[in-house]
Amino acid sequence: MASSVAARCTRSEQAAPVLANAAVTPAVTRLLGVDAYGVVSIGIVVMQIGMMVSGLGMSSVITRQGLLGRSGQDGARSLMVRAVTITSLLVGSVVLLSPLWNQALATDLRRAVVIALLTAACYVAVEDSQAMLRVLDRPLPFVGLSLISTLGGPLLGLTLVARHATPERYLLGMLGGYAVAALVGLTVTLRSGPHHHEAGDTRTALRMGLPMLPHMVAIFAANGGLLVVAGALFDRAQVARLSVAMLLGMAPGVVTAAMNNSWGPTVYRAAQSERAEVLEHTAVDVAYLAATMASGVSLLSPWLLRLAAGADFQPAQLAPQVGIVAFGTILSVGYLGNVHLVFASGRTFGLSITTPTALAVGLASAAALSQLDVRLLAVGFPVTYAGMFLGAGWLAHRVSGVHWHMRVLVPPMVLGGAMCALGALLPTSGGVSLVRIACVVALGAFALKRVHLVIRR
Known part of the structure; x- marks a missing residue:
C-alpha cells in the first residue's frame, strides 16, 4: 500500500505547483518575456525530476514505516533523517561536480540548473517531512508546508524578478521558499518525538522505494519531458x-x-x-x-x-x-x-x-x-x-x-x-x-x- 500512497501524493504534488504557478504566471511571464521564461520552465522541470530521482521513493516508505513498521513513529523519524541526508549527499555531489558537466549546457542554463538542483534537494526534505506529518495526522502543518513551498517560493521569486528581471532570480525565490519549508518541516517533525533506528530499516526502505521510482518519475516527466523535447528541437x-x-x-x-x-x-x-x-x-x-x-x-x-x-x-x-x-x-x-x-x-x-x-x-x-x-x-x-x-x-x-x-x-x-x-x-x-x-x-x-x-x- 506504500506505493498507492506514493502515487496519490505524486499527483497531489503535481497539482499544487499548477495552482501556485497559475497565481503568479501572468505577472512573471510579462516581467521576464518569452525567452527568459523558457529558462524558468526548464529549471522547474529539472527541479521536479531532480526531486523524484534524488528522493529515491523514500517519502512513501517513511509513511508506511510510521504506520505499519515495527519501529513505528520513532523509526519513521530516523528514516526521514537518513533519507534527507542521502539526498543532500547525492545532490551536493552533483552540484560540486558541476564544473565538469555544466559546460555541456547552454550558457543561459548553467546557473539555472544548479539552482534548480539545490531546490530539488529542499523539495525532497519538504516531501519527507510531509510524509512524517501524515503519520502524525497533523494536516495543518502539512498544508502550511505546501503553502510555504509551492506558493511562497513563486511569490518570493516574483518579488525578486520585479526588482531585477532575470530567470535566475525567480528560481532563487523558488529555492528560498522550499528551503524555508524544509527547515520548518524538519524542525516540526523532529520535535514531535524521539527517533530510533533499527538495523536494516534503511536497506528495507530502499528496496521498497527504488522499484517504484521509474513509475513516479515518468508521471512527472509526462509534462516536463515535453518541455525538454521542445528545448532540444x-x-x-x-x-x-x-x-x-x-x-x-x-x-x-x-x-x-x-x-x-x-x-x-x-x-x-x-x-x-x-x-x-x-x-x-x-x-x-x-x-x-x-x-x-x-x-x-x-x-x-x-x-x-x-x-x-x-x-x-x-x-x-x-x-x-x-x-x-x-x-x-x-x-x-x-x-x-x-x-x-x-x-x-x-x-x-x-x-x-x-x-x-x-x-x-x-x-x-x-x-x-x-x-x-x-x-x-x-x-x-x-x-x-x-x-x-x-x-x-x-x-x-x-x-x-x-x-x-x-x-x-x-x-x-x-x-x-x-x-x-x-x-x-x-x-x-x-x-x-x-x-x-x-x-x-x-x-x-x-x-x-x-x-x-x-x-x-
Missing part, C-alpha cells in the same frame, strides 16, 4: 509557450487529483466481489467531471491565455495546444481507475515498465509530429496518458483479479474529446468565436444535470 521561446499552454491545459487535472485522494480509498475499501461495480460507478462520475472541466478550459482558452501571458507569447496561437493537453487530463481518469486495482493487489512492479514505456512513446510522437507543426508537441501528453491507460489496464487485468467494463468511460471521453477538439479548432477571435461561449453554457447545464443525478443516486 526548438528554442527557448517554444519552451515558454508550451509551458504556458500546458499549465492551463493541465489545470483540470488539479480537480481530478483532488478527487483521486478519496476515490482511491473508496476502491480499496470495497470488497473484492464488489470492487468492479464500485469502480465503474465512480469512474464514470470522475470522468464526466474531468470531461466537463477540460472542455471548459479548452473552449475558454483564448481568453484565459491572454490573462496568462503577454503578447510576445502569441497566446492566441496556443489554444490548440491547450485543447490537446486538456484532453490528456480526461484520459488520465482511465489510467487512475486501472492503477487503483493494481495498487489494491500490491503487485505494482509492472508499473515501472508500463509507465516509462508510455512516456517514451509519447515523447517520440511529440518529437516526430512537431516537425509538421510545432504546436503538435502537445500531442505527446495525451499519447502518454493513453499509453498509461492501456498499460495499467493490461496490468490490472493480470494482477488484480477484478475485471471491470472500461467501456463505461467511452461516453464521457467522447464528449470531452469533441469539446476539446472544438476548443482547439474554433477561431479565437471574431463573431464565430462566440460559439465557444454557447458551448460552455451548454456544458454548464449538462454538468448541473450530472450533479443532480449523482446526488439522487
Whole structure:
C-alpha cells in the first residue's frame, strides 16, 4: 500500500505547483518575456525530476514505516533523517561536480540548473517531512508546508524578478521558499518525538522505494519531458509557450487529483466481489467531471491565455495546444481507475515498465509530429496518458483479479474529446468565436444535470 500512497501524493504534488504557478504566471511571464521564461520552465522541470530521482521513493516508505513498521513513529523519524541526508549527499555531489558537466549546457542554463538542483534537494526534505506529518495526522502543518513551498517560493521569486528581471532570480525565490519549508518541516517533525533506528530499516526502505521510482518519475516527466523535447528541437521561446499552454491545459487535472485522494480509498475499501461495480460507478462520475472541466478550459482558452501571458507569447496561437493537453487530463481518469486495482493487489512492479514505456512513446510522437507543426508537441501528453491507460489496464487485468467494463468511460471521453477538439479548432477571435461561449453554457447545464443525478443516486 506504500506505493498507492506514493502515487496519490505524486499527483497531489503535481497539482499544487499548477495552482501556485497559475497565481503568479501572468505577472512573471510579462516581467521576464518569452525567452527568459523558457529558462524558468526548464529549471522547474529539472527541479521536479531532480526531486523524484534524488528522493529515491523514500517519502512513501517513511509513511508506511510510521504506520505499519515495527519501529513505528520513532523509526519513521530516523528514516526521514537518513533519507534527507542521502539526498543532500547525492545532490551536493552533483552540484560540486558541476564544473565538469555544466559546460555541456547552454550558457543561459548553467546557473539555472544548479539552482534548480539545490531546490530539488529542499523539495525532497519538504516531501519527507510531509510524509512524517501524515503519520502524525497533523494536516495543518502539512498544508502550511505546501503553502510555504509551492506558493511562497513563486511569490518570493516574483518579488525578486520585479526588482531585477532575470530567470535566475525567480528560481532563487523558488529555492528560498522550499528551503524555508524544509527547515520548518524538519524542525516540526523532529520535535514531535524521539527517533530510533533499527538495523536494516534503511536497506528495507530502499528496496521498497527504488522499484517504484521509474513509475513516479515518468508521471512527472509526462509534462516536463515535453518541455525538454521542445528545448532540444526548438528554442527557448517554444519552451515558454508550451509551458504556458500546458499549465492551463493541465489545470483540470488539479480537480481530478483532488478527487483521486478519496476515490482511491473508496476502491480499496470495497470488497473484492464488489470492487468492479464500485469502480465503474465512480469512474464514470470522475470522468464526466474531468470531461466537463477540460472542455471548459479548452473552449475558454483564448481568453484565459491572454490573462496568462503577454503578447510576445502569441497566446492566441496556443489554444490548440491547450485543447490537446486538456484532453490528456480526461484520459488520465482511465489510467487512475486501472492503477487503483493494481495498487489494491500490491503487485505494482509492472508499473515501472508500463509507465516509462508510455512516456517514451509519447515523447517520440511529440518529437516526430512537431516537425509538421510545432504546436503538435502537445500531442505527446495525451499519447502518454493513453499509453498509461492501456498499460495499467493490461496490468490490472493480470494482477488484480477484478475485471471491470472500461467501456463505461467511452461516453464521457467522447464528449470531452469533441469539446476539446472544438476548443482547439474554433477561431479565437471574431463573431464565430462566440460559439465557444454557447458551448460552455451548454456544458454548464449538462454538468448541473450530472450533479443532480449523482446526488439522487
